[in-house]
Amino acid sequence: MPLDEGTTLLRGRYELGTRRSAAGYAEAWTAYDEDGLQYLVRTWAYDGDEPDPVQRALWDAELRTLYKVGSSPGADDTLAVLKDAGLDRDAKSFVMVLQAAGYGSVADALAARTEHGWLSSRDPADRRELWRAAGRVAAGLAVLHSQDVLHRDVGAAALLYLPDEPTESIRLGGFEWSVRLGRPLDADPPVSWSSPPERLAGDTAAWRPDDDWFGFGMLCARLVLNLERYANNAPAERYARVVKAIEAAKTTLTEPERALLLRLIDPDPLERMTRPHDVQLSVRGIVALLAAPPAARADDRPFTLIVNPKQVGLYDYLLERGLREHLGLDDGQPYDPRNVAHTDGLAVFLRRDLDGGSLYAVPK
Known part of the structure; x- marks a missing residue:
């Protein structure tokens, strides 16, 4: 049975807003948690009072895999990862809550x-x-x-x-x-x-x-x-x-x-x-x-520039040319090559600085 706007799922933790799509037993919804934060919720209805054992086994295996995927390095930046999930017996649905608000x-x-x-x-x-x-x-x-x-x-x-x-x-x-x-x-x-x-x-x-x-x-x-x-x-x-x-x-x-x-x-x-x-x-x-x-x-030759963000000479040079402001460092606050935010910020700063630049052949 299709769900309705305003239905609460997973013991009241999420309230359905707008239905985004529906196909067979599957539906996608915009939903809100108790703090008003928005999520993408996917539901799969099942027949009867309980899902059959095969469905339940597949569900359990799928959740283990998805939580493992979501905790993998790089997943947050590339995938719509799982935030919450459960079996809602009142709604007779499997429920997945994804961190994909407004998408x-x-x-x-x-x-x-x-x-x-x-x-x-x-x-x-x-x-x-x-x-x-x-x-x-x-x-x-x-x-x-x-x-x-x-x-x-x-x-x-x-x-x-x-x-x-x-x-x-x-x-x-x-x-x-x-x-x-x-x-x-x-x-x-x-x-x-x-x-x-x-x-x-x-x-x-x-x-x-x-x-x-x-x-x-x-x-x-x-x-x-x-x-x-x-x-x-x-x-x-x-x-x-x-x-x-x-x-x-x-x-x-x-x-x-x-x-x-x-x-x-x-x-x-x-x-x-x-x-x-x-x-x-x-x-x-x-x-x-x-x-x-x-x-x-027109030359059709891609080039790759390899830099070491932990090289003292490089980051000292870039700090004098705007990297400090780009990273939001206060006067006297050092660049920390062990800080991922600093090294990633250096790479972004350098890439933006080089975007649109020209390549010149320099004789040996």
Whole structure:
């Protein structure tokens, strides 16, 4: 039975506000705790007075995994992590509370792309921010895989964002109940943008991490190219059209962008880029390339600058040139190379200082 606005869940700790989506037994809600703080709540109704033993066992296993994922390094910055969960017998529902207050779905934004400047802009600087967001998604996917969790549908519907700061706030969600109730672990998820072509041909092998990276590639293509017109095509035809669109985007995307997208969704599974480190390194290279002036971008060569934020000469030099103010240090307050906030702040300060700079060849 569908829940209603104002229903309280988990012994009154959360009150449902606005229903955000509903599909079958699953619903998503904006909810508020006793202090008025906002959360995203997902519920799954069950039949009868108690869930059956199989459902309950799956639920318990899923919670253990999700709490483990949420405590992994980097999860808070890349994933919509779990805050609370429980079985609400009054509502006859499984309940998950996610730290994703006010977030909308990127799938909805893509469906109305022209209304969102951060998606429709043709400025390379805006596309750079999309790739920067994609890098966080890749990092989040790597976190899931490091905990032996398969997402199984890395698509736009799984991305959450805040309208006021869209690219900066993008987080990967949708992995709650990565093993869906009533669906065997070895069964494929429903066909979607993220389904590799070999699965469309009837391959029933168990879903693999490599398949998640294919979904990531399709997602990135949708972010940087206007592909939503293919949404209603048959899956195999849609895939072929996406590949063709990437190949044809020679004036829209740089060569490294097209090369990465084509590697991620290559028709041959053995030729795809599937190592998390390689994917993240390629994305960082694209971000760096798009930060360069047009003349440098035409060279199509990404560069990586490696710095040691604990090097005395470096941070002393930067402190004299604005790092102190950037970190909010008082006069006489030292930079602490053991303080993560200081070292991370130095990296951000240096990156901002170098953004938009030019690269010059210096003779030996």
